[in-house]
Amino acid sequence: MGYKISVDVGGTFTDLTISDEDKLLGRHKSPTTPEDLTQGVLNCIGLAGDRLNISTAELLSQTDVFIHGSTIATNAILEKKGVKCGVICTKGTKYTLWRGEGRRKDLFNYKVSANQELVRPYLCLEVSERINKDGRILLPLNEDDVRSSVRQFKKWNVEAISVCLLWSIINPIHEQRIGEIINDEWPEIPFSLSFDIQPIIREYHRMSCVTLNAMIKPIVTDYLEKLQEALANKGFKGDPLIVISSGGVVPIEEVKKKPVFMLFSGPSMAPVSGRYYAQKNNEKNCIIIDMGGTSFDVGTVIGELITTTREGRINQYPTGVASNEILTLGAGGGSIAWVDSSGILSVGPKSSGAIPGPACYMRGGREATVTDACVTLGYIVPDYFLGGRMALSPVLARKAIEKIAKPLNMSVEKAALGICQIAREKMVGGILNMTVRRGIDPREFVIVSGGGATGLFAASLADEIKVRRVIIPKETAVLCAFGGLNADISMSNVASKYSISNEFDYEKINQTLEELDKKGKAFINRLGLSSTVCEFEFYVSARYPMQVTELEIPLENKELSPQSLSKLIQDFHAMHHARYKTSDSGSQVEFVMWRSVAKCLTPGITLQEKTFCTSDPSDAMIGKQQAIFDDSMEFAEIPYYDGEKLYNGMKVEGPAIVVLPDTTVIVPKQHKLLTQLHGYFIIERNI
Numbered sequence: 001m002g003y004k005i006s007v008d009v010g011g012t013f014t015d016l017t018i019s020d021e022d023k024l025l026g027r028h029k030s031p032t033t034p035e036d037l038t039q040g041v042l043n044c045i046g047l048a049g050d051r052l053n054i055s056t057a058e059l060l061s062q063t064d065v066f067i068h069g070s071t072i073a074t075n076a077i078l079e080k081k082g083v084k085c086g087v088i089c090t091k092g093t094k095y096t097l098w099r100g101e102g103r104r105k106d107l108f109n110y111k112v113s114a115n116q117e118l119v120r121p122y123l124c125l126e127v128s129e130r131i132n133k134d135g136r137i138l139l140p141l142n143e144d145d146v147r148s149s150v151r152q153f154k155k156w157n158v159e160a161i162s163v164c165l166l167w168s169i170i171n172p173i174h175e176q177r178i179g180e181i182i183n184d185e186w187p188e189i190p191f192s193l194s195f196d197i198q199p200i201i202r203e204y205h206r207m208s209c210v211t212l213n214a215m216i217k218p219i220v221t222d223y224l225e226k227l228q229e230a231l232a233n234k235g236f237k238g239d240p241l242i243v244i245s246s247g248g249v250v251p252i253e254e255v256k257k258k259p260v261f262m263l264f265s266g267p268s269m270a271p272v273s274g275r276y277y278a279q280k281n282n283e284k285n286c287i288i289i290d291m292g293g294t295s296f297d298v299g300t301v302i303g304e305l306i307t308t309t310r311e312g313r314i315n316q317y318p319t320g321v322a323s324n325e326i327l328t329l330g331a332g333g334g335s336i337a338w339v340d341s342s343g344i345l346s347v348g349p350k351s352s353g354a355i356p357g358p359a360c361y362m363r364g365g366r367e368a369t370v371t372d373a374c375v376t377l378g379y380i381v382p383d384y385f386l387g388g389r390m391a392l393s394p395v396l397a398r399k400a401i402e403k404i405a406k407p408l409n410m411s412v413e414k415a416a417l418g419i420c421q422i423a424r425e426k427m428v429g430g431i432l433n434m435t436v437r438r439g440i441d442p443r444e445f446v447i448v449s450g451g452g453a454t455g456l457f458a459a460s461l462a463d464e465i466k467v468r469r470v471i472i473p474k475e476t477a478v479l480c481a482f483g484g485l486n487a488d489i490s491m492s493n494v495a496s497k498y499s500i501s502n503e504f505d506y507e508k509i510n511q512t513l514e515e516l517d518k519k520g521k522a523f524i525n526r527l528g529l530s531s532t533v534c535e536f537e538f539y540v541s542a543r544y545p546m547q548v549t550e551l552e553i554p555l556e557n558k559e560l561s562p563q564s565l566s567k568l569i570q571d572f573h574a575m576h577h578a579r580y581k582t583s584d585s586g587s588q589v590e591f592v593m594w595r596s597v598a599k600c601l602t603p604g605i606t607l608q609e610k611t612f613c614t615s616d617p618s619d620a621m622i623g624k625q626q627a628i629f630d631d632s633m634e635f636a637e638i639p640y641y642d643g644e645k646l647y648n649g650m651k652v653e654g655p656a657i658v659v660l661p662d663t664t665v666i667v668p669k670q671h672k673l674l675t676q677l678h679g680y681f682i683i684e685r686n687i
Contacts, residue, residue: 002064005048006484007041008243008266009070012293012334012354013452014040015478018048019485022603026051027478029386029452029662032354037072037223038230045234061235067484069243069266072223073216073259077314082215083159087124088149088178089207090166094124096207118211118317123158125149127165127178135171146178150185161191162214164207169199169496190217197258200310200320200593201496209320213260220259224252241489245323247272247306248490248599251527261321261492263314268324269483271299271306274448276486276604277471277680279304283446287431287467290450290479291457293371294351296331296423297450298430299324302440302578308552310541310593322492322552322595327434331426333371333453334358337419339407345415347422359400360392368404370423371453372397373416378627379456379657380664381640387661413633424457428464435465439581442467450479455658455665459683463668472673472681474643477662482605489527489600493519494593500545501569501589506560512594513538513558520598527600534600541593542572544584550592551575558596607678610647617652620645622659629655629669646675653686 003025008015009032016028028047033040042056049059060066076082089096098117127145130138153161161182168175172195182191194210228240241249245264255262267290274288284304290297300307309325311318330349334357337347347370356364358371360382374380375397382392398412405415435442447470449458458470475482497512499505520536538558541550553572556564569589577583624637640657643665651674652658654667658681667673667683674682 002062003059004065004067004485005045005063006067006481007044007069008269008478008481008484009037009040009068009072010266010292010294010480011071011075011351012332012357014044015481016044016048017475017478017481017485019605023606023608024475024482024485027475027482027662029477031357031390034353034355037070038227041068041227042230042234057235059235060231061237063236064238066231066236066238066240067243067249067487068227068240069269069480069484070223070262071266073220073262073265074314076216076219077212077263077317081219082212083218084157085119085123085160085162085211085215086149086153086156086158087119087207087211088146088161088163088165089124089126090130091126091128093164093166093203093207094126095121096164096204097121097124097211100204100208115316118208118215123156125152129165129174131165131167131171131174133167133170135167137171137173141174141177143177143181146181147185150182150189153189154186158189160214160217161189162194162207162211163191164194164203164210166203168193168195169201169206172196172199190214190221192217197260198320198494199496200494201498202320205318205320208318209260212263212314212317212319213258216259216263217256220262221256224256228252243269243484243487245312245319245321246308246490246492246597247324247483247487248492248597249484249487250489250491254491254523260319263319263321264312264323264326266480267297267299267326267328269480269487270297270326270450271301271324272483272486273450273473273475273479274299275301275304275306276483277448277473278446280678281446281471281682285445286448286471287435287442287445288448288450288479289427289431289454289458289461291427291454292332292451293334293357293453294330294332294353296329296427296430298327298329298427298434300434300440300445310552311549322494325434327430329426329430331370331423331430333374334369335423337368337370337373337404337422339404343407345404345408345418345422347419347426358397360394360397362391362393362396366400366403368400368415368419370419372400373419374453374456376401376412376416377420378625378635378638379666381625381657381659384622384640384659384664411633413628417628417631417633420457424460424464427457427461431461431465438579440579446471448473448479449476452477452663455663457666459654459666459668459671462683463685468684470683472665472683474660474679474681477660485605486602488602490597491520491523492595492597493523494595496593497591499591501565501591504560504565504591506565509591509594510559513555513560513596516594516596517558520596523598524600534598537597537599539595539597540568540591541595542568542589542591544576544587545590547590551579552595607680609677610675610679617641617646617650620650625657627655627657643681646673646681648675648677648679650675
């Protein structure tokens with residue numbers, strides 16, 4: 001078997017992990033190249049080749065599997081770079097996207113600007129047709145309306161078309177015919193049909209989902225084809241596998257059809273890695289934190305299950321796509337600090353990104369960032385940043401912080417500490433939103449650290465929320481890329497079919513599950529994979545009556561009987577209590593949507609053991625660094641250690657700094673860092 005490569009493209013750095021025969025060979029980081037993302041990918045592959053003493057072409061020619069996660073789809077929406085899109089909808093629904101779930105997030109606050117619609121109403125053209133909730137045609141499709149709409153879109157130079165008709169999720173015949181007419185009138189235009197992209201209940205969610213898909217389809221397709229070509233030109237003979245929002249990977253051709261499934265591509269891998277390391281420590285519950293250059297992500301694993309959601313949103317637009325639940329905040333290493341007109345210090349959400357980057361990167365950045373604050377406080381050892389491959393300037397970092405300190409009338413050190421404290425408070429708020437504010441006690445969890453900047457804050461975050469230990473993988477800086485190596489090939493399909501527990505429609509629901517099963521098996525057959533190495537999972541989105549959100553509950557099999565329905569209802573009550581610390585066992589349960597996952601299992605990565613004959617870490621100590629580790633604002637000599645020389649059984653007492661080729665770990669006072677058998681670290685508070 002050849003090499004297996006996983007690459008995750010972030011806003012600041014591109015990360016790569018590589019394995020051979022399921023043994024991890026290395027991890028690498030390289031600055032992201034916004035002008036051409038594929039170049040950053042190739043640069044990272046080049047670093048892996050250098051480590052193995054082979055060229056990029058040789059490495060790729062010997063690579064069997066290439067996995068790729070990227071924020072290309074996410075950024076297209078966040079940066080409002082989606083293509084101009086026209087919408088064809090049922091007469092009477094053209095204001096669905098404009099209205100959304102209410103024109104204002106705070107309905108009674110008239111000082112707040114109205115939400116910006118995904119597509120302006122004038123670009124939503126109505127056609128005469130009507131199908132009812134049972135799939136019966138009440139009004140035939142007026143094909144002249146469709147042709148007129150397509151011709152109007154052509155005059156307006158739209159670049160994509162989305163189609164969303166009422167109850168097409170039950171009977172798609174009108175949407176299918178519209179697709180045929182679009183192909184006839186304007187063969188070149190990319191279009192998306194809602195029944196094909198995501199047949200979910202709730203009109204606004206479905207229209208938002210299919211329109212997002214249409215808006216990013218040309219952008220994502222162009223990027224993926226460019227990536228495919230760049231890899232092929234360098235010797236890769238296969239087709240890349242693309243990470244999707246649910247934490248699985250699928251062939252590139254599948255994503256070209258449905259790029260909306262890629263909206264949460266990169267971050268979805270962090271919980272996969274988090275669960276991997278939690279299980280190695282016999283932990284069933286973990287909080288995954290991932291702080292990169294642009295953002296801070298939080299995810300959870302409860303009872304060894306990654307928490308998922310169908311309420312994934314981007315810029316407040318619902319996607320309706322099943323995804324690993326991730327909360328993203330603008331609190332990364334590159335988040336910019338600023339002082340508002342009231343003299344209040346803030347951090348983010350604007351980021352310096354890869355270009356120009358923080359001031360200390362010496363790439364033209366002038367604004368103070370969290371990374372500049374950490375350099376100024378002595379948390380980062382400049383000579384060992386990115387293994388010494390990337391120079392840092394403490395002088396430029398200090399100059400940038402001075403611009404913050406001056407209007408606040410405080411010292412540079414105090415301003416830097418303030419920046420770090422504000423960033424840390426935002427992170428704490430994110431963790432609390434995913435735990436305490438949902439009735440979950442974080443003291444029952446461990447933290448798994450991910451992201452190149454997380455090691456600087458992980459221990460202090462654990463102290464703040466009373467988490468007993470922090471697991472810091474050696475792969476922490478490339479946690480999402482590492483997750484890609486452990487990800488299964490999988491595809492999700494959904495169907496909307498309502499039923500309630502006291503009047504459950506066994507015939508229609510079992511028919512729905514059978515149809516989902518057929519779609520999953522068709523996906524596996526398209527890939528030419530053996531069903532003997534595949535699994536088929538089934539889920540239902542359920543809720544109590546009058547609730548507006550659902551919980552997704554796993555089914556034990558694809559056929560429901562009165563006995564299995566009773567077990568499913570019990571599971572819902574139990575999960576509702578585990579998630580929200582409350583349940584109502586006497587209430588009926590509503591079942592709204594059904595989902596299947598066709599999954600081809602991937603062998604997990606085997607970590608190499610790192611043993612040594614002594615528990616004394618003194619051989620790993622490199623030197624001492626002037627740093628501020630408390631509120632006294634006094635610099636002190638803090639020892640720093642080479643993390644690659646810390647072996648199983650070694651213990652580092654805080655205060656200390658541990659440097660790795662791609663990250664830095666802070667061990668605060670009254671804490672200790674313990675090195676485990678497979679080379680990763682655990683930070684615990686001294687008791």
